[in-house]
Amino acid sequence: MNYEAFAAQLDHIQERATASLAGIDASDALAAWEREFLGGKGELTMLMRSLGGIEAGQRPDAGRRANEVKKGMTAAYSAKEAAIKFGGLTTRLAAEAVDVTLPGRKPNIGYAHPISLMIEELSEIFALMGFQTVFGPEVETTHYNFDLLNIPADHPARDVWDTMIVDTPSDAIVMRTHTSPMQARVMENTSPPVRVVVPGRTYRYEAQDASHEWMFHQLEGLAVDKTIRMSDLKGVLQELARQLFGPTRRIRFRCDFFPFVEPGVDFAVDCAICYGKGCRVCKGSGWLEMGGAGMVHPNVLRGVGIDPEVYTGFAFGLGVERMLMMRHGINDVRAFAANDLRFLAEFASFSAHAGRGSSV
Ligand SMILES: [Zn+2]
Secondary structure: OOHHHHHHHHHHHHHHHHHHHHOOOOHHHHHHHHHHHOOOOOHHHHHHHHHHHOOOOOHHHHHHHHHHHHHHHHHHHHHHHHHHHHHHHHHHHHHOOOOOOOOOOOOOOOOOOHHHHHHHHHHHHHHHOOOEEOOOOOEEEHHHHOHHHOOOOOOHHHHHHOOOEOOOOOOOEEEOOOOOHHHHHHHHHOOOOEEEEEEEEEEOOOOOEOOEOOEEEEEEEEEEEOOOOHHHHHHHHHHHHHHHHOOOOOEEEEEEOOOOEEEEEEEEEEOOOOOOOOOOOOOOOOEEEEEEEEEEOHHHHHHOOOOOOOOEEEEEEEEHHHHHHHHHOOOOHHHHOOOOHHHHHHHOOHHHHOOOOOOO
16 A cells, blocks of 8 residues: 555545544444444554555655544544533533522421320429329239229229229239329328329220220329318319319319219319300200319228328329310310321410410
8 A cells, every 4th residue: 555545544534533423422322433443443443554564665654644643533532522421410410400499398396295295284284283293003903003092802893994904813913994093102102291193094994986995094183181171172173174274164063972082073164165055065064074083081091001080182083185175176085096197286386375385
């Protein structure tokens, strides 16, 4: 081959390579181009291998010329490679762009369960009247759950509670049926004066319906001192009703029987919806029953070594769910354990509105 023919082929390759490269915009096409022209078996490489066939006098010029073309094509390849890489980055950046001007998504910080909020509120109300909040075991012995509360084994009142009995050889362990066992536990460990409230879970073998749950919450109250009278009980419950349901609320006592008090009463608050006239919420009676209460039975005081000739006391119990249902017009007790966030979220701010405040 002479120099002229070599140079013509070189020009031809360069032209086609340049034209071909201009249309490339992806890295796989670029790799194919590189194989076609610059690779080990590429056109330029093959042509340069034929340099040896050129006349010796023209060979250096031909080699110089070929190297210039190769250098130019290699530079064009590198430039295209960078352009494709940079172009891809731009596209990706555009696709993954974060709009920092959008307002943030508010995290859900959660809140206490309405039962917890009500227990907290009740504890605060009673704290203002000098009562300390204590907690007791949910698994109890029959000794505390019944015997010390003036309900001996042969007493028909034991049947009233539909007790869940823990499977032990003696059957002497039960899921507590009320928070009242803490009356005896507190009095055993504390000398009068005693003023405590005991909130917590209680358990009964109940068929569930809109007003019955097998697990529910009570709040027990107990005051023992030398001059405690029925009027003290009435004053405390009156204050409770007014704090919970409004400053003009009145309460009503009616005779009732509980083995651990004498005399015993049920207490009710006048309906805040109809002011005693009778409506759907109070089922026409004008009154909403809050719980049971009475003067501590002398046998209960004796059982824990307190002389009923010297000391007297009152006790009361109320349902925590019931207080919420009455105040917020809830007609199904099962709502509290159904775990429906739409229901539970309704109570997120009620303690703050109640004025006594909750940090939750
Ligand atoms: Zn009413």
